[in-house]
Every structure is written in C-alpha cells, then in structure tokens.
Amino acid sequence: MTEMADVVAAAVLGVPGVAELNAGMFGEVGTYLPGRRVAGIRLGDDVTEVHVSLVFGAPVRETAARIREVVGTITKGPVDVTVEDVVAPTAP
Structure with missing residues (x-):
C-alpha cells in the first residue's frame, strides 16, 4: 500500500529543480x-511541510x-515549502 507521504515525496521529486x-x-x-x-515531508492535520534541496540555478520562488x-x-x-540547501547539478 502506498502511503500519503510516499505519494507527496514522489510528486515533489518530480518538480524540475528539486x-x-x-x-x-x-x-x-x-x-x-x-x-x-520519509525524510523532508511532514504531514500535519492543518498543514503539509515540504523541505527540499534545490539544484543550483533553479528559480527558488x-x-x-x-x-x-x-x-x-x-x-x-x-503547503509550507522550506528550501534547506542548494546543491551542484549532477552530471548527466
């Protein structure tokens, strides 16, 4: 069974720049x-928190x-989004 946190994590990781x-x-x-x-995702009753590292050069806002x-x-x-870090892009 897929948990909600897994669904949210997969969706976030699919966003370009994450x-x-x-x-x-x-x-x-x-x-x-x-x-x-599931690191970086906190599901609350009132709010969902997402904490990410972005690829350098991705527009933060x-x-x-x-x-x-x-x-x-x-x-x-x-949904509260916190950018914790910016990392170098990985080689293709």
Missing part, C-alpha cells in the same frame, strides 16, 4: 511509517510555487 528531499539540519523533518521514515501547486492537488490545507 534535487532531493531534506530532513533539515538536525534531521527533524520527516514522516514516520512502520519500519521507515517559482520552484517553491510549483511544489505548493503539485502537493496542493494531493493534500488538503496549506
């Missing part, structure tokens, strides 16, 4: 599931807006 999900400086952001954890848009079609309520 390098990876990021659990935060101290690893505090995540959703705990039986036997594992536009990428965050796209994440909000995509996640908003999956979850209810507001």
Whole structure:
C-alpha cells in the first residue's frame, strides 16, 4: 500500500529543480511509517511541510510555487515549502 507521504515525496521529486528531499539540519523533518521514515515531508492535520534541496540555478520562488501547486492537488490545507540547501547539478 502506498502511503500519503510516499505519494507527496514522489510528486515533489518530480518538480524540475528539486534535487532531493531534506530532513533539515538536525534531521527533524520527516514522516514516520512502520519500519521507515520519509525524510523532508511532514504531514500535519492543518498543514503539509515540504523541505527540499534545490539544484543550483533553479528559480527558488517559482520552484517553491510549483511544489505548493503539485502537493496542493494531493493534500488538503496549506503547503509550507522550506528550501534547506542548494546543491551542484549532477552530471548527466
């Protein structure tokens, strides 16, 4: 069975400019599931939090807006996006 956190994570990772999900400086952001954890996604009753690392050069505001848009079609309520880091692009 696919968990909501997995669906949100896959959608976020599909947004151009997103390098990876990021659990935060101290690893505090995540959703705990039986036997594992989905880092960078926190599903709350009132808000969904998404923490990401972006690829260097990706437009921050536009990428965050796209994440909000995509996640908003999956979850209810507001979506808070935090850009934790910017990373170098990987070689093709």
